Amino acid sequence: MALLDVQDLVIDIPTAGGVLHAVSEVSFTVERGETLAIVGESGSGKSLTSLAIMDLLPRVAQRRATRLNFDGADLLTIPARQMRKLRGSRMAMIFQEPMTSLNPAYTIGNQLTEALRCHDDVGAEAARARAIELLERVGIAGAERRLLQYPHQLSGGLRQRVMIAMALMCKPDLIIADEPTTALDVTIQAQILRLLAELKKELNMAMILITHDLGVVARVADKVAVMYAGAVVERGSARAVFKAPSHPYTRGLLNCIPVPGRTAPGAPLGAIRGQVPNLIGRLAGCAFRNRCDFAAPECAGEMHFETPTPGHDVRCVRLAAQKAVA
Amino acid sequence: MSDIVLELRDVSRRFEVSQGAFKGSATLTAVAQVSLQVKRGEVFALVGESGSGKSTLAKMLLGLLPPSSGEILIDGTPIAASDRIAVARRIQPIFQDPYSSLNPRKSIAQLVGLPLVVHNVGDAASRRAKVVEMLDLVGLPRRLLDAYPGQLSGGQRQRVAIARALVMRPEVVICDEPTSALDVSVQAQILNLLLELKRELGLTYFFISHNLAVVEHLADRVAVMYLGRIVEERTRAGLFAQPGHPYTRALLESVLTPDPDLGVPDTHIGSAMANPMAEHAGCPFQPRCPTALNICKTTPPPVSALPDGWATCHLLQQEAVA
Numbered sequence: 001m002a003l004l005d006v007q008d009l010v011i012d013i014p015t016a017g018g019v020l021h022a023v024s025e026v027s028f029t030v031e032r033g034e035t036l037a038i039v040g041e042s043g044s045g046k047s048l049t050s051l052a053i054m055d056l057l058p059r060v061a062q063r064r065a066t067r068l069n070f071d072g073a074d075l076l077t078i079p080a081r082q083m084r085k086l087r088g089s090r091m092a093m094i095f096q097e098p099m100t101s102l103n104p105a106y107t108i109g110n111q112l113t114e115a116l117r118c119h120d121d122v123g124a125e126a127a128r129a130r131a132i133e134l135l136e137r138v139g140i141a142g143a144e145r146r147l148l149q150y151p152h153q154l155s156g157g158l159r160q161r162v163m164i165a166m167a168l169m170c171k172p173d174l175i176i177a178d179e180p181t182t183a184l185d186v187t188i189q190a191q192i193l194r195l196l197a198e199l200k201k202e203l204n205m206a207m208i209l210i211t212h213d214l215g216v217v218a219r220v221a222d223k224v225a226v227m228y229a230g231a232v233v234e235r236g237s238a239r240a241v242f243k244a245p246s247h248p249y250t251r252g253l254l255n256c257i258p259v260p261g262r263t264a265p266g267a268p269l270g271a272i273r274g275q276v277p278n279l280i281g282r283l284a285g286c287a288f289r290n291r292c293d294f295a296a297p298e299c300a301g302e303m304h305f306e307t308p309t310p311g312h313d314v315r316c317v318r319l320a321a322q323k324a325v326a
Numbered sequence: 327m328s329d330i331v332l333e334l335r336d337v338s339r340r341f342e343v344s345q346g347a348f349k350g351s352a353t354l355t356a357v358a359q360v361s362l363q364v365k366r367g368e369v370f371a372l373v374g375e376s377g378s379g380k381s382t383l384a385k386m387l388l389g390l391l392p393p394s395s396g397e398i399l400i401d402g403t404p405i406a407a408s409d410r411i412a413v414a415r416r417i418q419p420i421f422q423d424p425y426s427s428l429n430p431r432k433s434i435a436q437l438v439g440l441p442l443v444v445h446n447v448g449d450a451a452s453r454r455a456k457v458v459e460m461l462d463l464v465g466l467p468r469r470l471l472d473a474y475p476g477q478l479s480g481g482q483r484q485r486v487a488i489a490r491a492l493v494m495r496p497e498v499v500i501c502d503e504p505t506s507a508l509d510v511s512v513q514a515q516i517l518n519l520l521l522e523l524k525r526e527l528g529l530t531y532f533f534i535s536h537n538l539a540v541v542e543h544l545a546d547r548v549a550v551m552y553l554g555r556i557v558e559e560r561t562r563a564g565l566f567a568q569p570g571h572p573y574t575r576a577l578l579e580s581v582l583t584p585d586p587d588l589g590v591p592d593t594h595i596g597s598a599m600a601n602p603m604a605e606h607a608g609c610p611f612q613p614r615c616p617t618a619l620n621i622c623k624t625t626p627p628p629v630s631a632l633p634d635g636w637a638t639c640h641l642l643q644q645e646a647v648a
């Protein structure tokens with residue numbers, strides 16, 4: 001059984017203009033020891049999806065799903081008290097914005113040891129020792145001194161590493177990392193990604209990695225889910241998705257990135273024309289159709305997944321037609 | 327007008343950092359003796375380690391933070407002599423973090439128009455017109471004029487930041503990680519937009535990024551920063567073809583191209599981050615350098631001239647002798 005099983009996750013947010021269908025069609029599973037990368041447009045619902053799993057959605061948001069299981073526990077019905085216990089001890093999150101989970105009024109040391117002590121019966125000295133160990137493992141020099149500093153005294157990259165250390169304090173089974181290396185320069189990114197992979201192996205941890213960096217996805221993920229406008233549009237092994245990208249949006253994404261040798265310096269990068277649709281109100285058909293070169297009348301109808309190869313699912317009703325054109 | 331729009335002469339910035347109740351304070355050197363020149367109309371990129379002092383340098387260029395020592399010149403005039411307001415008219419920032427750089431309680435129209443208000447440009451109606459023009463320029467729909475940052479996606483917020491930076495028609499735009507929080511299709515649009523605006527408005531960019539693929543796409547010249555120092559400065563082509571400094575080499579090796587058959591490379595420089603509070607007798611990169619020599623512990627490497635720039639590494643001196 002998968003460690004995490006998410007089926008037909010829906011997140012609605014009532015707004016002044018109507019209901020925002022922020023997440024409309026998300027299904028995936030993550031096994032122990034496996035890394036799933038979620039990649040997609042800004043606003044496609046990646047962070048909300050992870051917050052829904054952690055039961056940390058903003059109060060206004062309404063969550064539904066046909067299944068939301070973590071290690072056999074039904075997260076849709078679990079009492080809030082037990083959920084709080086799971087969170088932080090067995091499921092941990094590294095947030096996109098470090099300052100949302102670092103309290104500016106407390107030292108790094110206070111926050112790290114609190115992360116451990118509110119879940120486990122651990123003494124102050126042991127907690128401090130683990131904090132220092134983790135700060136060193138994430139590559140922070142002078143860890144003991146850093147314990148006394150406040151978040152605002154650290155650079156963006158240092159804060160991000162403190163966040164990673166904080167998430168690992170309790171040795172979780174599942175870690176959700178929302179853009180964990182975005183603020184870091186590349187040598188440190190490589191180190192952190194190797195470190196996360198190492199810790200993941202050591203603790204047989206499952207990881208959901210949210211990122212917009214297709215390079216990171218390709219190098220780190222076992223499985224990939226590409227999200228667009230609140231829906232997973234393509235999912236499969238990293239190999240399948242990168243070697244045979246099949247959804248027009250996925251292919252568009254891959255054309256957007258400068259790849260040394262392939263793109264000429266200064267030349268315009270591939271762009272996906274148009275804008276993300278407004279997700280307020282009733283949604284029908286493929287949300288990508290206002291930007292898609294292959295769109296046809298049937299794209300306004302019922303959507304389903306095609307499976308070009310086993311384990312590789314593509315939410316497009318015109319896969320065959322696309323091949324004929326391409 | 328001079329060809330050099332921005333110049334730093336031996337600029338350093340130190341911070342006093344508290345060490346805890348009984349230990350007093352220590353000095354942290356965020357930027358150490360940086361000298362560089364940015365030419366009008368070029369894209370000058372600054373890359374380097376997290377915490378190496380890039381943002382501190384950017385803040386000094388913007389006149390938001392005074393240097394501890396050294397001199398910053400705009401068009402040959404020291405910043406201290408020209409006042410803050412004058413600096414702000416000519417140099418505008420686009421910051422790293424579109425989340426915290428926009429006041430959440432101000433509407434998009436207010437945010438983009440703020441520099442006009444601060445600098446007392448025009449009346450309310452002409453300001454509004456200017457703001458609309460800027461939204462069009464950066465590709466934001468006009469219906470967002472009265473929206474708030476919290477209602478926008480990351481990419482839209484960064485467009486707001488760009489619109490705000492350009493509303494005063496500055497000469498130089500300091501871009502501090504302008505696309506690092508954005509997903510790739512939005513990044514492509516923003517990079518295309520920045521290049522287009524540069525051609526249209528004749529802008530000069532001082533471009534801070536950790537994404538070397540982006541830097542290779544965009545930059546004319548690149549400076550590599552490590553522990554507050556610039557360790558290499560080259561043309562784009564030269565740097566990417568043949569990096570001179572071992573740290574630059576590690577940087578280039580860490581670029582993750584989207585290839586699922588490859589893993590994450592080990593750059594052999596360890597993950598121990600440089601400590602800006604430590605004293606360095608020799609080369610500041612020595613503790614992590616895979617090719618360090620004995621001399622590197624004791625003697626700071628001198629500047630070695632390269633055909634298209636320079637780098638500071640003892641190995642280059644030895645090559646020159648050999």
Ligand SMILES: Nc1ncnc2c1ncn2[C@@H]1O[C@H](COP(=O)(O)OP(=O)(O)OP(=O)(O)O)[C@@H](O)[C@H]1O
Pocket residue numbers: 013015020022040041042043044045046047048049058096477478479480481509
């Ligand atoms: N509290 C909220 N109230 C109203 N709308 C919200 C709220 N939080 C998120 N949204 C909307 O829900 C959608 C999904 O947001 P989410 O933060 O999950 O996107 P994301 O994929 O993480 O994007 P990014 O890459 O920019 O972080 C967006 O359209 C966003 O504007």
Ligand SMILES: Nc1ncnc2c1ncn2[C@@H]1O[C@H](COP(=O)(O)OP(=O)(O)OP(=O)(O)O)[C@@H](O)[C@H]1O
Pocket residue numbers: 153154155156157158183184185341342343354355356374375376377378379380381382383602
């Ligand atoms: N106000 C401050 N007080 C004390 N130390 C500071 C202050 N501002 C910055 N520093 C320190 O100066 C150094 C350089 O920080 P800076 O933010 O310039 O780095 P950066 O290169 O922009 O890093 P990043 O890539 O993570 O954004 C860091 O060690 C940081 O902790």
Ligand code: SF4
Pocket residue numbers: 247248249286287288289290292293294295296299315316317318319
């Ligand atoms: S369903 Fe139609 S509009 Fe959507 S991606 Fe496929 S071809 Fe394009």
Ligand code: SF4
Pocket residue numbers: 571572573609610611612613615616617618619622627638639640641
């Ligand atoms: S001077 Fe020595 S330690 Fe410094 S980068 Fe060169 S070889 Fe490495």
Ligand SMILES: [Mg+2]
Pocket residue numbers: 046047048096178
């Ligand atoms: Mg997000």
Ligand SMILES: [Mg+2]
Pocket residue numbers: 155156380381382422502
């Ligand atoms: Mg910075």
